[in-house]
Amino acid sequence: MPVYEYQCTACNNTFELRQKFSDEPATECPSCGGTVKKLISSTAFTLKGGGWYAEGYSGTSGSGSTGCPSGGGCAGCPSAAA
Numbered sequence: 001m002p003v004y005e006y007q008c009t010a011c012n013n014t015f016e017l018r019q020k021f022s023d024e025p026a027t028e029c030p031s032c033g034g035t036v037k038k039l040i041s042s043t044a045f046t047l048k049g050g051g052w053y054a055e056g057y058s059g060t061s062g063s064g065s066t067g068c069p070s071g072g073g074c075a076g077c078p079s080a081a082a
Helices: 051-056
Strands: 003-008 014-018 036-039
Touching: none
Parallel strands: none
Antiparallel strands: 003 014, 003 036
């Protein structure tokens, strides 16, 4: 379940709620009962490094080799048609 971050417009309290996608957004601050707004937060999910795309699909590789004898992608490679 995703975690959503909210901030109270009355007391400035910031809090997180774990909610289902189908749940209605929070409307009330748990501290003072004031109105809340949903915040947009940065995610903890980050792709770093070369990874599968750079090493196998981008046509250029961080390690210097694409695995294809022609040195390019497989779109025009004769061994890809075989």
